[in-house]
Structures are given as structure tokens and as C-alpha cells.
Amino acid sequence: MTTKTAAITAVGGYVPEHVLTNADIEQMVDTSDEWIVSRTGIRERRILKPTSLGTSFMAIKAVQNLLDKKNLDPTQIDLIIVATATPDMPVSSTASYVATEIGATNAFAYDLQGACSGFLFGMSTAAAYISSGRYKKVLLIGADTMSSIIDYSDRATCVIFGDGAGAVLFEPNDEGLGLQDEVLRVDGKGRAYLKIEAGGSMLPPSKETVSKKQHFLHQEGRPVFKFAISNMSDAITQVITRNDLSKDDIDFVVAHQANKRILDAISNHLDLKSDQMLINIERYGNTTAATLPLLLWDYEHLLKKNQKLLFTAFGGGFTWGASYLTWAYNS
Ligand code: COA
Numbered sequence: 001m002t003t004k005t006a007a008i009t010a011v012g013g014y015v016p017e018h019v020l021t022n023a024d025i026e027q028m029v030d031t032s033d034e035w036i037v038s039r040t041g042i043r044e045r046r047i048l049k050p051t052s053l054g055t056s057f058m059a060i061k062a063v064q065n066l067l068d069k070k071n072l073d074p075t076q077i078d079l080i081i082v083a084t085a086t087p088d089m090p091v092s093s094t095a096s097y098v099a100t101e102i103g104a105t106n107a108f109a110y111d112l113q114g115a116c117s118g119f120l121f122g123m124s125t126a127a128a129y130i131s132s133g134r135y136k137k138v139l140l141i142g143a144d145t146m147s148s149i150i151d152y153s154d155r156a157t158c159v160i161f162g163d164g165a166g167a168v169l170f171e172p173n174d175e176g177l178g179l180q181d182e183v184l185r186v187d188g189k190g191r192a193y194l195k196i197e198a199g200g201s202m203l204p205p206s207k208e209t210v211s212k213k214q215h216f217l218h219q220e221g222r223p224v225f226k227f228a229i230s231n232m233s234d235a236i237t238q239v240i241t242r243n244d245l246s247k248d249d250i251d252f253v254v255a256h257q258a259n260k261r262i263l264d265a266i267s268n269h270l271d272l273k274s275d276q277m278l279i280n281i282e283r284y285g286n287t288t289a290a291t292l293p294l295l296l297w298d299y300e301h302l303l304k305k306n307q308k309l310l311f312t313a314f315g316g317g318f319t320w321g322a323s324y325l326t327w328a329y330n331s
Contacts, residue, residue, distance in 0.1 A: 006130035007178030007328035010169040012066025013297030015046040029155040036159045041260020045162025045285035047147045054088040058165035059143040066167045078135035080109035083118030083142045083289040116315025118289035126170040127179040141167040142289035151216035162285035166293020182323040183235045190318025193220040228314040233269045235322035256313035257281035257291040
């Protein structure tokens with residue numbers, strides 16, 4: 001086995017057609033477009049209809065978009081990882097279904113649960129399989145149907161989240177391009193602040209859990225907000241320092257889209273120019289594991305070979321981190 005770098009060589013994405021605007025949400029809960037825009041930066045989000053299509057529906061669409069753009073035969077894919085907090089069902093994996101539906105008959109597949117950091121953690125996993133020489137084509141998908149776990153009478157969460165999916169292909173690179181370094185962390189105490197209480201082994205589904213709305217996502221926004229800024233900033237600083245980078249070396253920061261104010265705080269912390277931070281939260285809200293690949297999908301036209309990208313994410317768990325990746329192709 002040889003050691004090579006693992007590069008992203010293709011990007012695909014999909015967001016559902018149905019748009020849920022701030023004006024729509026004003027009809028559902030006590031909120032206002034002004035509050036949502038000023039406190040989160042979100043103007044609209046996409047919602048999968050019907051929800052029963054499942055996360056695999058969006059993941060498959062994102063992969064088909066990637067396969068078409070890359071003109072890739074799915075039988076060449078070795079492994080498919082689906083980062084998601086909203087799998088089609090607890091058992092079996094969404095990834096297995098996606099693999100079969102796209103015709104990846106020579107692949108194995110599994111789900112990865114890292115909440116909003118799922119895609120970032122998946123980049124580490126995908127790259128490790130490639131750089132070890134074990135596999136040549138690893139498809140990493142970030143996909144979440146957040147509308148399936150949101151209580152649309154809870155104004156603290158329903159304004160934030162949306163549905164979507166993005167996919168990237170990792171392949172070996174001979175020029176040293178691709179994933180260079182990462183700092184990935186967790187703090188299990190954080191689950192007190194961001195969780196779905198019921199439906200797992202600790203609290204299986206029952207009439208009571210349904211009536212108490214314990215199958216919906218519960219978030220204590222303020223502590224999550226604080227930890228998100230300090231932990232993402234800390235992870236980015238570690239990656240920058242140990243790779244001898246200066247802020248001007250960074251072409252783009254690809255950061256989890258949870259709240260525009262969090263992105264502004266990180267930008268201030270790093271003293272970034274406004275065009276270094278990629279942003280699309282105003283159109284999609286927080287799509288959990290899909291935010292990072294959807295940024296790549298939206299901004300692929302700006303990305304050029306050899307550019308330096310910093311990825312960062314923070315989410316339930318708590319989970320967080322930062323990765324440094326050099327871009328491998330001109331689109
Ligand atoms: N519309 C109007 N008012 C709202 C509201 C809404 N949608 N949601 C909350 N409020 C109210 C609260 O009830 C509170 O009112 P009070 O002061 O009378 O009690 C006030 O606004 C401030 O609430 P707070 O929760 O402190 O707001 P905030 O400025 O922290 O914004 C979040 C709330 C959720 C947008 C913000 O905390 C956040 O983005 N948190 C982090 C989310 C995140 O990063 N997740 C990452 C993992 S997925």
C-alpha cells in the first residue's frame with residue numbers, strides 16, 4: 001500500500017423544491033422576518049415534501065448530480081458514507097439503500113452520525129481509506145431531512161433548520177493535494193443542550209414520549225451558540241498555527257451554516273475579508289450534515305486548483321473541528 005493524499009475530485013448537490021420562507025413561518029409561530037434575519041441570517045429554507053421520501057431521496061439526487069457531472073460509472077465506487085442525523089430508519093443504513101439505488105454494485109456503505117459535524121468527520125474517514133491505499137473511490141454524502149425532527153410549533157428551532165444533501169468524491173492525488181490536516185473533537189456533556197431525547201435505547205418510543213414531544217430536536221440556543229464560536233475558532237486556530245498558515249493564505253473558509261452571527265464571529269476572530277467566508281445560510285438555513293457539501297456545490301465555480309480551504313463545523317454531541325484541504329481541480 002502507498003501513501004497518497006486524498007483529494008475531492010467532484011461535487012454534487014440537491015435541495016428540495018419546496019421553499020419555506022420567513023413569511024410562511026410567521027404564520028406558524030410567534031416570530032417575525034426581522035427577528036429571524038437579524039438573529040440568524042436565514043431568509044428561507046428548503047423542505048422535503050412529502051417527508052416520507054426520506055433522506056435517501058435527496059442523497060440519491062445529490063449523487064446522481066455528481067455522477068452526471070463527473071461522467072462516473074457507479075460500479076467504480078468502492079465505498080459510500082452517508083453522514084446524517086436523520087437516516088431513513090434506525091435500521092438499516094441509509095447508505096446501503098443509496099448504494100443500491102445508484103447502481104454502486106461493487107461498493108460497501110454505512111452511515112456516520114456526527115450531527116452537524118458529520119460531514120467533517122466523514123472527510124477524515126474517507127481520506128484515511130484513500131491515503132492508506134485501501135480504496136480508490138470513496139463517495140461522502142452529507143444529507144439531512146431536518147423537517148422530520150423539527151417541532152413546527154417551537155420557534156426556537158423551527159426557524160433555523162432546513163433539508164438538503166451534498167456529495168463529494170474522494171480519490172488519490174499524486175501532487176500532494178487534498179486533505180492536509182485536521183483537528184476533530186467531541187464533548188459528550190454537550191448532549192444536554194442539543195438532543196432528541198426519545199427513540200433510542202435510553203428512552204424507546206411510547207405514547208408518552210410522543211405526547212411529550214420528545215422525538216423532536218431540542219436545543220438550548222444560547223450555550224450552543226457560545227460553544228460553537230469558541231470551539232470552532234479554537235480548532236481553526238490550531239490548524240492554521242501548526243500548518244504555518246496566515247489568514248491571507250486561506251482562500252476560503254467552508255464553515256457549518258448554523259447562524260450568520262456565528263460565521264461573523266469566526267470571521268472577526270480570524271480577521272477575515274468578507275469574500276473569504278463562503279455563505280449560503282440565507283437560502284437553506286441549517287441543513288446539518290449537508291451544509292459543508294452544499295457550500296462546495298454552490299461555490300464550486302470559484303474553486304481553483306491549489307487553493308487553500310479551511311473547513312469547520314460544530315454540532316450535537318458536542319462534536320466539532322477544523323480541516324485544512326487544498327483544492328485539486330479547476331471546475
Ligand atoms: N422569534 C422571535 N423570538 C424568539 C425566537 C423566534 N424565532 N426564538 C427565540 N426567541 C426569543 C426568546 O424567547 C428570547 O426571548 P426572551 O428574552 O423574552 O426570553 C429571545 O428571543 C432571545 O432568545 P435566545 O435563545 O437567547 O436567542 P439567540 O439570540 O441566542 O438566538 C438561536 C437563538 C437559536 C438563533 C441562537 O441561539 C443560535 O443560533 N444558537 C446556536 C445554534 C447552533 O449553532 N447550532 C449548531 C448545532 S446544529
